[in-house]
Amino acid sequence: MHYPGAIDACRLPGPNAQAQLAQGTVEIPPDSIKTADAKVVPEDQPGDGNEVTGCKRLFARDLGGGKPDLQDYRLLTIAVVRFTDSDAGQAATKASQLMTDALGDHSGVRLATGVGDEAGFAEQWAAVRTGNVVLGLVIADGGTEAALIPPATLDNVQAVVTDMASTLQRNFQG
Template sequence: MHYSGAIDACRLPGPNAQAQLAPKTVEIPVDSVKAAESKVIPADHASEGNEVTTCRRLFARDLGGGKPNLQDYRLVTIAVVRFTQSDADEAAAKASQLMTDALGDHSGVRLATGVGDEAGFSEQWAAVRTGNVVLGLAVADGGTEAALIPPATLDNVQAVVTDMTSTLQKEFQG
């Protein structure tokens, strides 16, 4: 599978993404709280020959009547790396290498930075490769009351990545 055009990361989540990731929360403008920057794909891998697009969405626990609690938030960061070589096999090989080398060994890499000692901070992430594209998703819960949001599980995150992959294959393959 080869993706030749630019990919809008914000169009990838499927209809059940919010239900999977943010129960009892409402979406709020991404600059509503000073949230930690999530690095879904290690930054040093964006280079000539690939294109990185990201999308950040922020959710907060609903206190009732649509009033968000800004002390209790969930940050969802999507990253798409599309390898742009005209040779499809070479592009797919480079995408595989990113999955294996950079994402396969995340044990020593902290995806979210600048978090400090916020109570209850937690994160989950998943990534998948299809053809010349690597999709990554990080879900970080933060704020002083982060434990009040039911934590994202690896299963939730993988379900959303699966959804995003199918959207990518339906809408962006060409």
């Protein structure tokens, strides 16, 4: 499977992403809270035969009537690495290598950084490869009241990544 064109990372989450990961929350503009940056795909830079795009979506606990509690948030960080080699097999090999080397062996680098000692801060991540593309997703809960959002489980995160891969195949395949 080969994806020839640019991919909009923000258009990948399926319709159940919010229900799956952020019950009792409302989506808010991603720059409305200073959040820690989660590094989804380690040791990878755009330009060296690949294209990296990302998307940040932020949810906060709903205090009622759609009013967000900015002290209790869930951050979804999506990264898409598309290998641009014209040889589809070569591009898929590079994508496999990224999954094996960078994502398989460096679990520690995916921890969100720059977070203080907020109560209940937690993160989960997952990644999947399809053809010449690697999708990564990190879900981090933060804020001073982070324990009030039930933490995302790995099953939740994997379900969203699976949905993203389906959307990718449906909407971006060449």
